Amino acid sequence: MKRKIAVIGAGLAGCEAVWLLSKNGIAVDLFEMKPNKYSPAHKLPYFSELVCSNSFKSMNKYNPSFMLKEEMEKLGSIVMESALKNKVPAGESLAVDRENFSKYITEKLLTLNNVKVIYKEVEDIPNEYDFIIIATGPLTSQSLANYLNKLFNNDFLYFYDAIAPIIDSDSIDKSKVFFASRYDKGGDDFLNIPLTKEQYYEFVNALKSAEKVTLRPFEKERYYEGCLPIEVLAERGEETLAYGPMKPVGFDENKIGFKPFAIVQLRREDKEGTAYNIVGFQTKLTIKEQERVFRMLPGLEKAIFLRYGSIHRNTFIDSPTYLLPTLNLKNMRNIFFAGQITGVEGYLESACSGIMAGFFLLCDLMSIEPQIPPRTTAIGALLSHLRTDVKPFQPSGIHLGLFDKKNMPKRIDKKLWIKKQEEEDFNNWFEWASKLVIF
Numbered sequence: 001m002k003r004k005i006a007v008i009g010a011g012l013a014g015c016e017a018v019w020l021l022s023k024n025g026i027a028v029d030l031f032e033m034k035p036n037k038y039s040p041a042h043k044l045p046y047f048s049e050l051v052c053s054n055s056f057k058s059m060n061k062y063n064p065s066f067m068l069k070e071e072m073e074k075l076g077s078i079v080m081e082s083a084l085k086n087k088v089p090a091g092e093s094l095a096v097d098r099e100n101f102s103k104y105i106t107e108k109l110l111t112l113n114n115v116k117v118i119y120k121e122v123e124d125i126p127n128e129y130d131f132i133i134i135a136t137g138p139l140t141s142q143s144l145a146n147y148l149n150k151l152f153n154n155d156f157l158y159f160y161d162a163i164a165p166i167i168d169s170d171s172i173d174k175s176k177v178f179f180a181s182r183y184d185k186g187g188d189d190f191l192n193i194p195l196t197k198e199q200y201y202e203f204v205n206a207l208k209s210a211e212k213v214t215l216r217p218f219e220k221e222r223y224y225e226g227c228l229p230i231e232v233l234a235e236r237g238e239e240t241l242a243y244g245p246m247k248p249v250g251f252d253e254n255k256i257g258f259k260p261f262a263i264v265q266l267r268r269e270d271k272e273g274t275a276y277n278i279v280g281f282q283t284k285l286t287i288k289e290q291e292r293v294f295r296m297l298p299g300l301e302k303a304i305f306l307r308y309g310s311i312h313r314n315t316f317i318d319s320p321t322y323l324l325p326t327l328n329l330k331n332m333r334n335i336f337f338a339g340q341i342t343g344v345e346g347y348l349e350s351a352c353s354g355i356m357a358g359f360f361l362l363c364d365l366m367s368i369e370p371q372i373p374p375r376t377t378a379i380g381a382l383l384s385h386l387r388t389d390v391k392p393f394q395p396s397g398i399h400l401g402l403f404d405k406k407n408m409p410k411r412i413d414k415k416l417w418i419k420k421q422e423e424e425d426f427n428n429w430f431e432w433a434s435k436l437v438i439f
């Protein structure tokens, strides 16, 4: 019997789900509200837009984010395919030209014969479909969020995230900064601003006293720890920044000419290096104050801001309460969720959950009880977070703490063991899964 399937949201998760379903001969209606309506952070008319950093994190083979990338590649990820085709130099990380990255995915999806794209904001769950994947992201439109909130007995959760400013390269005084990567990993990919102790303290004091965007009364401040606004970090201690995003380690002091107390790093936004993102400078300072305070940094006196830092509401559901391990609702099994709205955190993690929602839906269509990847694999570890019993439930990206280490022998190199186990267990799971599904 032919089933009607819809994916709502052509972000990182939605595109992955559509890609996998289409590859397996399943027709899909893909709903996307852009370009008719944009969230406060989305700007491009393309699918799979990267709303903040252009980085897909580490390429170090022992890093959990690398393991996730490797597993996703094996599962035929369109996000990974595009990221590798559109990468820009970024030291040991995988970073992309954001526009070409999204364009590539959009073009690929638009050529699929069995995918119909419907440019429309979805305001409730459409009832003409047999299966639906909701992948509307952390900035799900208000009307759908309200509808879902009701569906979840007003138990919908939320938190806040901040994005970092992007500076026009030509407006940076290059005589006051230097090009280098920390520990020489990756050549001249980053632009660095060394600060003396006096300059650092002057900057931190200005940050602390600067005017911030005020939240609306009902908006409780709950930040994601890995993406804290710079001014919140500054409030935590006078030298917190010098030990965090502004740490002065990994550079040749002879090249700088003095021993810096702190270093601000700017990462290329595109291959040509026409724009730079200030690393770790996500902020909720007002626009006027961002200009004043960030222009205090040597070399940025005349900085032109291509994009200001900002703060946005993020929406996610209480997955441990409402979702099955197969990413569908416990009480409406034909409704799946994917992406950051499930409480995974990050570009890769969101995309990965899109692949898995597509996979679980395919299993459902074949009436096969799916095996969940074990927690020794990166995907399994990530999905296990959505079943955590830690309350209140908060989003998380992949990290080593999520991996199952109960069979790890004592006095063994932890990283080596996790990597070896991950490879073995993923390959076993993949052997089983790839007999069912075309990746």
Ligand SMILES: Cc1cc2nc3c(=O)[nH]c(=O)nc-3n(C[C@H](O)[C@H](O)[C@H](O)COP(=O)(O)OP(=O)(O)OC[C@H]3O[C@@H](n4cnc5c(N)ncnc54)[C@H](O)[C@@H]3O)c2cc1C
Pocket: 008, 009, 010, 011, 012, 013, 014, 031, 032, 033, 034, 038, 039, 041, 042, 047, 048, 049, 050, 051, 052, 053, 054, 120, 121, 122, 123, 135, 136, 137, 138, 139, 140, 141, 144, 161, 162, 163, 312, 313, 314, 338, 339, 340, 341, 345, 346, 347, 348, 350, 351
């Ligand atoms: C401000 C901000 C900055 C972030 N920065 C980073 C970062 O630097 N690095 C990182 O790894 N992660 C970051 N994240 C987290 C996360 O990785 C991204 O939000 C990621 O894009 C989530 O992927 P997704 O597929 O779940 O949602 P999205 O990529 O946001 O896709 C959702 C899609 O659904 C569409 N949509 C929404 N509502 C509707 C509707 N009702 N009907 C139809 N279409 C709809 C949207 O237009 C969008 O295209 C950030 C998140 C936010 C909010």
